[in-house]
Amino acid sequence: MKRPIHSLLGFGLVGALLVVVLLGLVWLPYDPLAIDLDHTLASPSLAHWLGTDEFGRDVASRAMLGARISMLIAIQTVVISIVLGTALGLVVGFLRGWTERVIMTFSDALLAFPGILLALALVAVMGSSRHSIVIALAIAYLPATVRVVRGSVISIREREYVEASRVAGDSALYTMWRIVLPNALPPILVLATSLFGWVILSESALSFLGVGVPPPLPTWGNMLSSARPYMYAASWLSIAPGLCIVATLLGINMLGDALRDRLDPRDN
């Protein structure tokens, strides 16, 4: 496979997304929340590049604001899930024994719930808001993170340099933090990239189902959800937000693959 082209494309797509998000902080073509009942469901034109929705709101502006909201949710979720998952995976993989057995049984049980349903149920309990989406998705993806980190920690703890640290009389905490963690970072980094893509996808799915970010704030998912009844009258409403999700995921996945190729020596 022509990997350099892949990673270049990945950087390009993610870079373009970042530019759109940063640009959106200082300038948007229209107010994304401004209702204009004289221009509802207008097809794409020079004035409105991506047309307007059922309330006459500019789709391009909403997609730009949606990008920012999705990014923020994804970053928060990934950070929480990776930090908690790494801590748990590190302790469990390093100490093993009954700690591992107890935590892994819980983690496996959590894994038995389909991620999207678990997130749905948690949002149902906490109420629909941006914070509850972040918490729900972080919990839904925690077991996968714990599993990956634990797996690499288990293989690292058998290496000589870990043994050396133990023989030298370092405390378990020191060995975990200073010796094991830095060596376990590459797979965690690759996981964080994939996780970012999964969270973007799940958040858009939750918003599509109507339990994600509450309107009128736009996300790509809830834009698609409100476009569903206007498929006959305004098909472009269903196309633009979807393309945004696809471009973002393609970029992130390609970056992730490139990162894995660089960091994973087994594949070379």
Place this chain on the structure above:
Amino acid sequence: MISYVIRRLLLAVPTLIIVALMVFFLVRLIPGDPAQIMLGEGADPSAVAALHAELGLDKPVYVQFATWLRHVVSGDLGTSITTGEPVSTLLITRAETTGVVVLISVGLATLIAIAAGTVAAWRRGGKLDLAVMSGASLILAVPSFWLGLLLLLVFGVWLHWLPVVGYIPFSEDPWSAMLFLILPIATLTISESGVLIRMMRSSAIDVLRLDYVTHARAKGLAERTVLSRHVFPNAFAPTLTLVGLTLGRLFGGIAVIETVFTLPGLGRLMVTGVLSRDYPVVQGCLLFTAVIYVVVNLVVDLLYPLFDPRVTVE
């Protein structure tokens, strides 16, 4: 073999108990009287008091859990707040739709993955490989619900070939039902094939490197025979595991596809349950899908030695 089966069965028990605990406590996290929550806000106070007593809410939590678990095991998952129907009946009717869509789609996706993944591995680095892998990467980036919307747009709205909304239960009239199920099945098949193709390709590549494949070729066997007799059987096991995980996950996780195509499946039941705060339904869906996940993976684990003879049963 029998001791392996028993041990694997016993391993599922703690998982199931913790799953039950999580589902039980999820509803207890909501502030307020659980009996009131289970019956909805407009419920008759005497009914609330009766349920309060039945659930044993004055007793310690572990007694409450035991009572609840006894109800669950005997098939009593409570009644839906919005429809008044028993949750277990709802689950069974809804599971049919989801089951038909998921089983057919995953079956088709597996066949596609076996063919495309093996061929891509065989032609590794060539144009065919590039085409298959680019297709798989694209599929991974397309949300299933958007793919569904696009197919609906093309085949329903523009071409008028297939109905846009509606549903006929499969058990009533399988042929008419299929008309409504073609698009959901196509969507799910495409969406799920991406990851399965990648898995099949990478394990087929590993197998193609091995000596017995070189040996089979040296014997003068046709490439077709080498691939079907030597590569496929040895490379399929990891994909089978993934198929099991996918089946378990999809049983509850096709809520988005059911929403796009307005199909009355399990996922849709859960979503409407969440939106209308119908907690008995939410609890029932969670428990049901988690149990299915555990059972499907159990079955796959038990089937594993049949597909991969190298896995020895101790």
